[in-house]
Every structure is written in C-alpha cells, then in structure tokens.
Amino acid sequence: MKKSLYELLIENALFLTALLSCFIILIISAFIFIEGLPAIQEYGFFKFLLGNLWSPNDGEFGVFSMIAGSLYVTFLALLISTPLSVLCATFMAEVAGEKVRNILKPIIQTLSGIPSVVYGFFGLVVLVPFIMSHFGGSGFSVITAALILSVMILPTIISVSYDSLRAVPGEYREASLGLGATGWQTIRRVVIPSALPGIITAIILGMGRAVGETLAVIMVVGNVSKIPYSIFEPARTLTSNIALEMSYATGIHYHALFTTAVILFILIMLLLVVVKCIQRRFSLDISGGSL
Amino acid sequence: MKSFLSPGTSHKIMNSVLIFSGVLTISVLVIILAFILIEGLPAIDLEFIFGGVKDQGRSGGIFPVIVSSLYVTLISVLIAAPLGVGAAIYVVEYAENRKLVNIIRFGAETLASIPSIVFGLFGFAFFVMFLKMGWSVFSAGLVLAIMAIPTIFQVVEVSLRSVPSTYKEGSYGLGATKWQTICNVILPAAIPGIVTGIILAMTRAISEAAAVMYTVGSSVSMPISMFDPGRPLPLHLYILATEGISLQNAFATAAVLVIIVMVITFLTNYFTQRYQNKMMGNL
Numbered sequence: 028m029k030k031s032l033y034e035l036l037i038e039n040a041l042f043l044t045a046l047l048s049c050f051i052i053l054i055i056s057a058f059i060f061i062e063g064l065p066a067i068q069e070y071g072f073f074k075f076l077l078g079n080l081w082s083p084n085d086g087e088f089g090v091f092s093m094i095a096g097s098l099y100v101t102f103l104a105l106l107i108s109t110p111l112s113v114l115c116a117t118f119m120a121e122v123a124g125e126k127v128r129n130i131l132k133p134i135i136q137t138l139s140g141i142p143s144v145v146y147g148f149f150g151l152v153v154l155v156p157f158i159m160s161h162f163g164g165s166g167f168s169v170i171t172a173a174l175i176l177s178v179m180i181l182p183t184i185i186s187v188s189y190d191s192l193r194a195v196p197g198e199y200r201e202a203s204l205g206l207g208a209t210g211w212q213t214i215r216r217v218v219i220p221s222a223l224p225g226i227i228t229a230i231i232l233g234m235g236r237a238v239g240e241t242l243a244v245i246m247v248v249g250n251v252s253k254i255p256y257s258i259f260e261p262a263r264t265l266t267s268n269i270a271l272e273m274s275y276a277t278g279i280h281y282h283a284l285f286t287t288a289v290i291l292f293i294l295i296m297l298l299l300v301v302v303k304c305i306q307r308r309f310s311l312d313i314s315g316g317s318l
Numbered sequence: 319m320k321s322f323l324s325p326g327t328s329h330k331i332m333n334s335v336l337i338f339s340g341v342l343t344i345s346v347l348v349i350i351l352a353f354i355l356i357e358g359l360p361a362i363d364l365e366f367i368f369g370g371v372k373d374q375g376r377s378g379g380i381f382p383v384i385v386s387s388l389y390v391t392l393i394s395v396l397i398a399a400p401l402g403v404g405a406a407i408y409v410v411e412y413a414e415n416r417k418l419v420n421i422i423r424f425g426a427e428t429l430a431s432i433p434s435i436v437f438g439l440f441g442f443a444f445f446v447m448f449l450k451m452g453w454s455v456f457s458a459g460l461v462l463a464i465m466a467i468p469t470i471f472q473v474v475e476v477s478l479r480s481v482p483s484t485y486k487e488g489s490y491g492l493g494a495t496k497w498q499t500i501c502n503v504i505l506p507a508a509i510p511g512i513v514t515g516i517i518l519a520m521t522r523a524i525s526e527a528a529a530v531m532y533t534v535g536s537s538v539s540m541p542i543s544m545f546d547p548g549r550p551l552p553l554h555l556y557i558l559a560t561e562g563i564s565l566q567n568a569f570a571t572a573a574v575l576v577i578i579v580m581v582i583t584f585l586t587n588y589f590t591q592r593y594q595n596k597m598m599g600n601l
Binding site: 033034037038040041044045046047052054062080106108112116117118119121122123131134135137138140141142143144145147148149178181182184208209210212238240242245246266270273274285286289290291292295299306310 | 326356421436
C-alpha cells in the first residue's frame, strides 16, 4: 500500500512538470500583454500597428516599418538559403558516398551550434565593408542582414532536411530506378516528394530562427526605423527595436516595447498558422497523388 | 512534364548542380569559421584566458566572462534537465489522454518558437524587477532554463518512444513497479537521447546573448554568488564589436566561443557513439 502511494506521488509530480511548459507560456503572455497594455490604451492599437513613425521623444510609436523590416529580411533570407540548403541536403543524402557523408555530417552539426552573434560579428567586419565598397551606401542594409541570416539558418535547414531525405525507404528508390528512371528523376519525382513534409518543417525552423534573431541583425541591418524600399537600404526589425531601446526606455516608451513584443508574438503565430496550412496541403497532395 | 533535355542529360547536369551547391554551401560555412579562428587564435594565450577584463575589454583577458558563461549555462541545465525529462516521461509513460498530450506538446512547441529577445524582456520584467532578483547570473540562468525546457522535452520524448516495448514487458514480468521499470530499464536505454537533448540545450544556452542582455547585467567583474551580475561570452563579443572597443579582442572572444561549441559537439558525438556501441555489444 505504501509503495502505491509513492508511485502515485511520482506520477503527480511528473504530471506537474509536464504542465509546466503550458503554465510558463501563460505567465509569459500574460506578463507581456499586461505590460504592453498601457501603450495600446494610450496610443491606440491600430495607430500602433499601422503607424509609420517611431519617435519615442515625440510620443510617436508606429511599428509598421519594423514589421516590414522583419518580413523583408526574413523572406529574403529564406529565398537565399532554402534552395541552397535543400540542394546541399540532397547532395549529402543522395549523391555523396558514405565516406563524404561521415565527414560532412559532424561539420554541419558543429556549424548549427555556432552562436548567432559570431555570424553577426563576421557580417560586421567583412560583409558590411564589402557591400559598402561594391554597392554604395553605408553597407548596413536589408541584403547584408538577409545574407547573414541565411548563412546562420543554412545548417539548421540542411540537417533537418537531410534526416528526412535519409528516412525515405530504400525500396522507393529501387522501385523507381528499376522502372528505368535516372538518378535525378528518382530524386525529383520520388525522394523529394516523400521527404517534403520534413523539408517544410526544416524551412519553418529556419524561418523561426530568422524572425526571432536579434543581435546578429542589429549588428548589420542599420536600425533605421523607415520602410526599406530597396534591398540596399537600412531597416529595423521588431526584435532589434526591443533590444536597442530597452536599456533606457521609461514610461509609455517602456510599455511600447512590450507592445512591440506582443506584435512580434502575433506575427510569429500567424506565420506558423500559414505554414501549417501549406504543410497540410502538401501532405494531402502526396498521400492522394503519387503514393 | 515535358522536358527539352533527354533524361540522361538532365541527370548529368543536375548531378553536377547538386555536387556544386553542396560543395559551395559547405565551403562558405567552413570559410567563415576558418576566418574567425585564423583572426582570433593568435590573440589567445594563457593571459587572455585567465586574465581579468581591463579597460572595458580593450586589454586584459576574459576569465570572468568565461566563468559567467559557464555559471548561467550550468544553472539553466540543472533546472531545465529534470523538468524537461520529467515532462517527457509523463507524456510517454503515464499520459492516457491524447488531448492532454497534444496540449502539452503544443505548449512546448509554442515555447520553442518564442524569440529569445521576448524571453529576455519577460525575464527582465518578471525575475529582475517583479521578483526583485536583480541583474544576476541566477535571473539569466532561469530565463535560459525556460528556453531549454522544450528542447530537452522534445528530444527526450523521441528517444523514450524508441525504447522497445519488450524491455518494459520484461521488467513488468519480473514484478517491477512502473517507477522501478522507468528508473532501471527505460531511462538507461534512452540515455543517448537524454544526453543529446541536454547537450543541445547547453550549446544553445552558451550561445545565447539576446535573452541574457537585460537579465544578467553586463558587469565584467567575477560573479561569485548566484546573485552577482556577470557578462557571458556572446554578450561580451556583442559589446566589444558594436561599441568598437577592440576588434582584436572581439575576434579572440569569438574564437574562444567557437572552440567551446566545437569541443562540446565533438565530445557528445564521441560519447553517444561509444555508448551505443557498448549497448549493441551487450545485446
């Protein structure tokens, strides 16, 4: 009897640890929302969301240019790194031999652990001067940030796509090759479609890291709160806005930074929902189509 | 789909494209790393590793910075590991309600997708100000622990699920209780996964700068107690680089950070490999 009481205690303790993540989410959202509320009440939610002017000294708190900056930098980074990393993962999984693979796998693993600040630092000392001397301007620009972010998320997308490509059963390849398909036809028509859900998950992970990255972006993007019309113009992202001004913000400015975090939160949830919908459509296509 | 190239030709072309992009991508990444190491390594000597920070980092070493990094990482792992592993054990071994499992998983996924600066902001408002812990390695460690829980949970859940059910049945058949089975059979079999999860969380914690920026202070003195402020390596690098304090010391700090991550990854691979070989040999 004593033993079963002990077992019951353990089960309940484990249950509490399992609920902890949800509990933490609730506390974090509640705290951020409550701290952000005064700014919304005073300035107005839509004025905050769609306003173009961010000038805390004059009491102006429009974050639209930063939403544009965040989306611009993220999509450009995905545009650069998705094709490269999917091709690289396909090379590692389908073309390279066992030996090459055993060398590349740990290299990719190590690279995905490199701190983002290191990539940002590289951008600051190498890429910014390069862009400045070849394309004019200050060198701090949307394209500089997008390049650094794309390099930063390459290892993540490569390693997750690689795992899902390797998980495609060998029989699929053999059947396709047996029907007389070439290696490339097999990769394009059989292997990549079967691994697609995993590849999309990889891209989502990369996107999440790119949207959320803060300090590496601050180091190269220029941080001017103005909508960037060309890729060589500087911009400011939602995340960098919080990090740059938190150290000296007081009063409504302080609350406005929390509201920025709320907007960032909503933006990420929206992106996740969109991507989940795309993912569902793709997996339906696959199960209803070729397999 | 119609193609103007014969299948054989397009196979040859695409094969070269794949090889080219694979080599290109990996070279770019390796060149960046090599650049940091080549520029940074010459400035690293014993004095740099074990010396105190002088003149805001213009001269002197980075010992207090290394200690801060290890301190916050250790605190975060000590807190997050039992919580993450416990949650995974509950979900895999105890939970019978599918809806509950989905809620718990959704919670972990959402937590994992929150940007680190939002954690930093929360840590500042909640731990530093509201709970009055002040800027300290403990506040920063707590924030990093919250970030580490979903990582550990997700990796450990997968590895617990991959333990064959025959192991469990064998243990029950010998009259062991559920908790005895978990401690003596399931957890030992899942060790490589648990270690991988914890190491992954550690690498993230040691690389994190945005989340600790407003929770750890940025003092360059040595943190002795948990409630002293500090300045971990990535934050030191960020400050050196953006405030234009010392390019040479920034390179050296970046190189130290890269080397730490490389050593951690290498050791993990080595030990999980060895452990797996040993398990295979015993079976």
